[in-house]
Amino acid sequence: MAQALQQLINGLTLGSVYGLIAIGYTMVYGIIGMINFAHGDVYMVSAFIAVTTFTLLAALGVSSVPLALLVVLVVAVLFTSAYGWTVERTAYRPLRNSTRLAPLISAIGMSIFLQNMVQVTQGARVKPVPPMLSDGITLFTSGSYSVRISSAQILIIVLTVVLMAGFTWLITRTAFGRQQRACEQDRLVTAFLGYNVDRIISLTFMIGAALAAVAGVMVTMYYGVVDFYIGFVAGIKAFTAAVLGGVGSLPGAMLGGLIIGLLESFWASYLSPEYKDIGTFVILIMVLMFRPSGLLGRPEVEKV
Amino acid sequence: MTAIVHAHHTPTLSERLKDASAAAFIALILGIPMIGMTTVDQGGFLAVMTRWPQLALFVGLTFAGRILFSLALETIKRRSQGRKSGKSAASAAEAANAALKRGTKPESVIGWLAVGIAVALPIFFSEDRYIIDIATSVLIYIMLGWGLNVVVGLAGLLDLGYVAFYAVGAYTYALLSTQFGWGFWEALPVAGGLAALFGVLLGWPTLRLRGDYLAIVTLGFGEIIRLLLVNWTELSGGPNGITSIPRPSVFGYAFLPPDTEGSIADLLGIEFSPMHRLLFLYYLILLLALLTNLFVTAMRRLPLGRAWEAVREDEIACKAMGINVTTVKLSAFAIGAMLGGFAGVFFAARQGFISPESFTFSESAIILAIVVLGGMGSQLGVVLAALVLVMLPELGRDFAEYRMLLFGFAMIVIMVWRPGGILANRTPTLIHVPTGDKA
Secondary structure (H helix, E strand, O other), rough: OHHHHHHHHHHHHHHHEEEEEEEEHHHHHHOOOOOOHHHHHHHHHHHHHHHHHHHHHHOOOOOHHHHHHHHHHHHHHHHHHHHHHHHHHHHHHHHHOOHHHHHHHHHHHHHHHHHHHHHHOOOOOOOOOOOOOOEEEEEEEOOOOEEEEEHHHHHHHHHHHHHHHHHHHHHHHHHHHHHHHHHOHHHHHHHHHHOOOOHHHHHHHHHHHHHHHHHHHHHHHOOOOOOOOHHHHHHHHHHHHHHHHHHOHHHHHHHHHHHHHHHHHHHHHHOOOOOOOOHHHHHHHHHHHHHHOOOOOOOOOOOO | OOOOOOOOOOOOOOHHHHHHHHHHHHHHHHHHHHHEEEEEEEEEEEEEEEOHHHHHHHHHHHHHHHHHHHHHHHHHHHHHHHHHHHOOOOHHHHHHHHHHHHHHHHHHHHHHHHHHHHHHHHHHHHOHHHHHHHHHHHHHHHHHHHHHHHHHHHHHOOOOOOHHHHHHHHHHHHHHHHHHOOOOOHHHHHHHHHHHHHHHHHHHHHHOOHHHHHHHHHHHHHHHHHHHHOOHHHOOHHHHOEOOOOOOOEOOOOOOOOOOEEEEHHOOOOOOOOOHHHHHHHHHHHHHHHHHHHHHHHHOOOOOHHHHHHHHOOOHHHHHHHOOOHHHHHHHHHHHHHHHHHHHHHHHHHHHHEEEHHHHHHHHHHHHHHHHHHHOOOOOHHHHHHHHHHHHHHOOOOHHHHHHHHHHHHHHHHHOOOOOOOOOOOOOOOOOOOOOOOO
C-alpha cells in the first residue's frame, strides 16, 4: 500500500513532465497535421540551457533557490521558444504543401541535427546538477517504508496544474486561442478571414517549445542529470502520451501523460525496471492498433 | 493548403541586409546558450566556459550565408522563369518524357561502370586491408539502402526501425551458428525468412495506420528489439553480445591457416594469406548486393512492384481500383525486412562479434539518410549516398564527430530543396501513353 502510494506520487510527477511535452506534439499535430519529431530534442535543448543557467547563477552567487528557479525558467522558456520558432521556420514551413513523407524526414533530420549539435557544442558526457529542493514531507510511515513527497515533486505537480489552467484559458478564451482553433479547422478559410496563418503556426510552435522548456527545467532540477540523448526517449514517451490521449486533444495529452507516467513508475516498481520502456512502446502499438483516435480524440476521416 | 501567390520582386540591397541581419540576430539568440556558453565538469561540479569568438564567427557566417543564399536563389529563380516562359504545359510534359527516356541510358551506363569498378577493385588493392574493409562496409550499407529503398522509396512507407530486421538477421545467424553449428549458407535463408516474418508480424496490424503513425510504431519496434537484446541475457548475451561467430565457408572449406582440417589454402595448394578471407567476404557482399539489386529491379517490373509505386502516389485511388493496399504494403515491408535480414547475416559473419550497440536508432537513421539523400526510389542514388556517407568520416577523426550533425543538416536541406531526394526517381517505372498521341 505504502509502496503503491509512493509510486503514485512518482508517477504523477513523471506524468506531469510527459504531459507538458505531449501538449507540444498534440498542438502541432492539430494545426499542421504532422508529427514534430524534433520536439523531444527541443526539450533536451531546454534542459541544457537550464544546466548552463543554473551553473551561471551559482557562479554569480545567487543562493536563493526560488529566485534561481524563476530566472532559469524565464531564460529557458525564452531561448527554447526561439528554438521552436526556428525549427518550424527552417525545416517545416518550406515543406508545408509538400508530400506527407517530406516534412517527416525533414523533422527526423532536425532531430538528428539538434542532438548532435548539442553533443558537439556541449559535450557527450552527462551533466550533473546538484540536487535542489530534495527536502520534503514524509506523509506516513508503515513499517520500514515511509512515503515521501519532495518539494521538487510538489513544485512540478503544482506548476503543471497552473500551466494547464493558464493554457486552457489561452486556447478557449483569448483571441489567439480562437485563431489557433480556427487554423486547426481550416487554414485556408482562416487566411481568408485576414489572419496571418504563418504567424499563428509559428506561435503554436513557440508555445509548445515553451511548455517543453518548463518540463526540461523541472527534469534538470528533479533528476539532476542531463545528456544529449534524453530527448529521444522522453520524446517517444510524450508522443505515446499524445496518441493515447488522442492526437489533437489538449486534455487528452495531459491525461495520456499522466497514464504513461503512472504506468512507467508502477511497471518499474512491480514488474521490472529493465523493461519499463518496452511497456510504453507496447502501449503505443496497442493504442494505434485498436483505438487510433485515442481516449479523447475525434476519429479522423480521410478525405480524397 | 494556403496558396499564396508571390509577385516577382527583386529585393533591394537594403532589404537583403535587413533580412540577413534578422537571420544573424536569430543565430545570435540560438547561439548564446549553445555555442557561446558551455559547462565543463571540474571535479564533480560544473563551471561555465564562454566561447564568444566562436559565437561571433557563427553569427557572421550566418549573416554572410544568408546574403549569398538570397543572391543565389534570385539567380536560380530568374533562370527558371526565363526557361518556363517559352514553354507550354504540354511541351513540358513531352520534354519530361524525353528526358526520362534519355535519362535511363546514362544511369545504366554508370551502373555497369560501378559494377566493373567494384569487381576490379580488389585486383588493384589486394594487399590493402584498409581499402577492402571500407569497400565492404560501403557494400553493406548499399545493400541495406536498397532493402530500405523498397519500403521507403518504392512503397512510400517511412520505416524508422529498419535496423531491427538487420539485428534479427545478425542474431539469428549468430545463435544458429554458435549454438547449433549451422553454416553461413544454411542460416542465410532462415535468417532472411525470420526477418521477413518479423516484418509481417509488425506490419500486419500497423500498416493500416497513416504514414506518420507507422513511422513512430516502427521506431518503437526498433527500440523494443534493441531493449530485448540488451536485457534478455540468456538469449542474446545482453550488452556483451555474442562472440566467436564462425566465418562463412566455401563448400565446407574455411579460410584457415595451412595444415588445418578444411583449410581452403591447402585445398587449392596456394599460399595462405589472411587477406584471402577479406577478399572473399568482399566478393560475397558484392554478390549479395548485386543479387539484391537484380531482385529489386525485377520486382519493379512485376505488377506487385508497380502496385508499390501506385500506393505510394495515391493510396485512395489504389483502393478504388481494387488493389489490396494492405497486402501490397505488407509485401514491401516483408521484402525490405528480408533484405535487411540478409545484410545482418553477412554483418555477423564478417564481424565475428555482435552486440546491441550495432543496432541503435542512429544506425536506422544512417540507412534512412542514405535512401533519402540518394533519392528515394533510385538504385544508383543509394550507391552514391552510401559511398559519400561511409567515406566521409574516414577523412579524419575530427570529421567523424560532425558526421551525424551533417547528416541531419543534409536531410533537412535536401528535403527542402528536393523533397524526393537528389536523384529522385518518382517517375513510375512504366508510363501509360494514350493511344493516338504517340509520345
